[in-house]
Amino acid sequence: MRTKRAGLTLIELMIVVAIVGILAIIGTVGYRRLVNGSRSAEPKQMVGAIRLAQESYKAETGNYAAVHSGNAKPTLASFCPTNAGLTAQQGKKFNWAPACGTGSTFAVLPVHTDGAVRYGYASIAGGPGLNPNPPAVTVGPNTVTFPPPNPEWYLVYSEGDTDGNGTFTSVVGSSFTRDIWVEEE
Secondary structure: OOOOOOOOOHHHHHHHHHHHHHHHHHHHHHHHHHHHHHHHHHHHHHHHHHHHHHHHHHHHHOOOOOOOOOOOOOOHHHOEOOOHHHOOOOOOOEOOOOOOOOOOOHHHOOOOOOOOEOOEEEEEEEEOOEOOOOOOEEEOOEEEOOOOOOOOEEEEEEEEOOOOOOOOEEEEEEOOOOOEEEEOO
16 A cells, blocks of 8 residues: 655656746846836936926026037036046946036036936037037937027937946937937937
């Protein structure tokens, strides 16, 4: 007479381990997507906040704030937060310092954050007699050329390397359209 033994066979145990492994891989991939998605949300929110601040500034003063001088895309070293090491410290957070930049500063625009940021920000503005034409913006394989401006205009740039792999994500907003362009998200 055979007695029944309680327990799992080796094959049943291997199947359970395989299922748990597959579920762990699926969970890890989903978590990475969630983290990367939250990192790309910051520049979109900040570009939107800077756009609102520019519109408020124009309502008060009659023109947009020229946070960075010139009518070409600012260099990465002049982005706010000012950190020439923005390229050297890829993937790290920086304290938002609204008193950085060249010319006027973000201090004239009421833009605040809840904490440190992973991207650098810059905004150029123009109008009659000052930066009459906005620069073309390259976003991915496309170059966006803006129409001749109304008397005043602004562009908001954001760049950052959130994962430290050397590939920078660029986010651009403007006074010409409500669209926000994202490259290398």
